[in-house]
Amino acid sequence: MRRYNKTVATFALVVTVVAGTAGWASGSSQQAVTGGPEGVRAWVAAGLPDPAGVTAREVSEFFRSLTSPQQQELIRLHPSVVGNLDGVPVHLRYAANARSLKGDPRFVGRQVLAYDPRGRGQVAVVEGDLERAAHVAVVVPGSDVDAGHSASLVRKAEALHDASGGRTAVVAWAGYTTPVGVGVDAATGGLAEAGAARLVRFVDGIVAAGAPEPAVFCHSYGSVVCGLAARDLKAKDIVVHGSPGMRADNVAELRTSARVWAAKDPDDWISKVPNVRLLGLGHGADPTDPEFGARPVPAADARGHDGYFAPGTQSLRAFAAIAEGDVE
Structure with a gap:
């Protein structure tokens, strides 16, 4: 009985804190963003590696197999994927995101x-x-x-x-x-x-x-x-x-x-x-x-x-x- 009472008291304390009566701010429910980046359907339709089926290491190896002009073409055609695809060389991700952001003042420079x-x-x-x-x-x-x-x-x-x-x-x-x-x-x-x-x-x-x-x-x-x-x-x-x-x-x-x-x-x-x-x-x-x-x-x-x-x-x-x- 004592253990039960302790559990109930603990639960009440947690609910009290979550509800904000202990000084916390209230929060709104959020839906987590999951899955591949924006534009991934067009990327996969072009015959490029599906992010859902490859590792970051395999992505890295794929990009290293490309010539520089081929890499730049992917940035031009699929900037949102290249900029968010884990395993892509860092400098290529920078370039792709700069293209996607198009001078957004929050991230200039x-x-x-x-x-x-x-x-x-x-x-x-x-x-x-x-x-x-x-x-x-x-x-x-x-x-x-x-x-x-x-x-x-x-x-x-x-x-x-x-x-x-x-x-x-x-x-x-x-x-x-x-x-x-x-x-x-x-x-x-x-x-x-x-x-x-x-x-x-x-x-x-x-x-x-x-x-x-x-x-x-x-x-x-x-x-x-x-x-x-x-x-x-x-x-x-x-x-x-x-x-x-x-x-x-x-x-x-x-x-x-x-x-x-x-x-x-x-x-x-x-x-x-x-x-x-x-x-x-x-x-x-x-x-x-x-x-x-x-x-x-x-x-x-x-x-x-x-x-x-x-x-x-x-x-x-x-x-x-x-x-x-x-x-x-």
Whole structure:
């Protein structure tokens, strides 16, 4: 009876938080964008490799088999596919997305590695030289980030790139359908499951194109995405910050060979979120709990829930050191 009462009380607490009566904002339900990029039907009809049936490595090999004029012709005829097809050489994706964006003022002068206008829009922007950098990082956001609301994510990529002395190429990856606000979508795993598959494929693509395995930095709901992706993710490090949980009770359950790190500053409101999983709600154990087994990242001077990349903070310095492999 005592155990039953505890379960009921926990469920009530989760529902209270999700409903917003504990200070969370309400959120609207989102439909995850899945499948191949826009224009894929015409691409397949032209006899080109179906993205649904090939690996990122096979895509890379296909493009390397083409002459430069053939590659340019594919960019001209199928820019949305070339720009979003994981495994395509980086410089070709930049060129294809520049063609698709046609001077969109949000991304003028940016290295856009992916751009998908479907839904609320998805985008991946690169700071640094992804084709030559010895170290690569991918920054995965939480709620409310999309192609039209990616400026704060790009600033994080810039801050990490600068903190590494320019030695680390950093991808700001708004490549999945994020929750809007902090409602039921943010408290459940549906969008994270779809996002995890996209993240795995994206990282497969940059590695197939010649980049080293990245350090992946996962914020808030993005850490749920990374937790679900961890088993298949080609990453040397997974770093979660402001995490509500990774859908695992401990590092071993993630089944990853990557080093797992966790940060949470004392003022982060995420601490008020119950670390439970019950009837599909909640994301499980706190990754900063010593029993979880993640390596701690100093974050005492980070700023609230979204300030882990603030210049001059311990957390940003630690992130740069992790990205460069300078810490054990």
